[in-house]
Amino acid sequence: MKKIILSTLIGLGTTIIVSSTYAQDWANSCGNEPKLPVINVSNVTKYNASVEQFNTYNKTVRTYYACFSKQAHAKQLAISQKAKTEMESIQKVSSEMNTRITANLTKLRAVIVAGGKKLNAGSNSK
Numbered sequence: 110m111k112k113i114i115l116s117t118l119i120g121l122g123t124t125i126i127v128s129s130t131y132a133q134d135w136a137n138s139c140g141n142e143p144k145l146p147v148i149n150v151s152n153v154t155k156y157n158a159s160v161e162q163f164n165t166y167n168k169t170v171r172t173y174y175a176c177f178s179k180q181a182h183a184k185q186l187a188i189s190q191k192a193k194t195e196m197e198s199i200q201k202v203s204s205e206m207n208t209r210i211t212a213n214l215t216k217l218r219a220v221i222v223a224g225g226k227k228l229n230a231g232s233n234s235k
Contacts, residue, residue: 139177143173
C-alpha cells in the first residue's frame, strides 16, 4: 500500500510556492491553500485514515490549484496587454521618427548628388 501512496504523491509532482503578497490575491478568489494532512502510518487504522486524508487533500488541492492557475493566467494576460499597448505606442513613435529621418536623408542626398553634378559639369566647361 505504501508504494501506491508514494507513486500518487510523486504523480502530483507540483509544489505550489507563492510569495505571501500574491497568496493574498489568490485567497480572495480561491480561498486559502488547503493544509497538508498529517500522515500517520503507525498502524493499519491510522494508515487507512491517512490514505483517506491524502485523497481528500489531493482533490481539494487540485481544485485550488486550478483556480489559482486561472487567476494567475488572468493577471499575466492583463500585464501582457498593458505592456503590448505601451510597446505599440513606442514602436509607433520610433517608426514615425525612422520615416522622417529616412525622408530627410533622401532629400539631403538628392541635393548633394545634384549639387555635385552641377559643380562637376561647371568645372568641365572651364
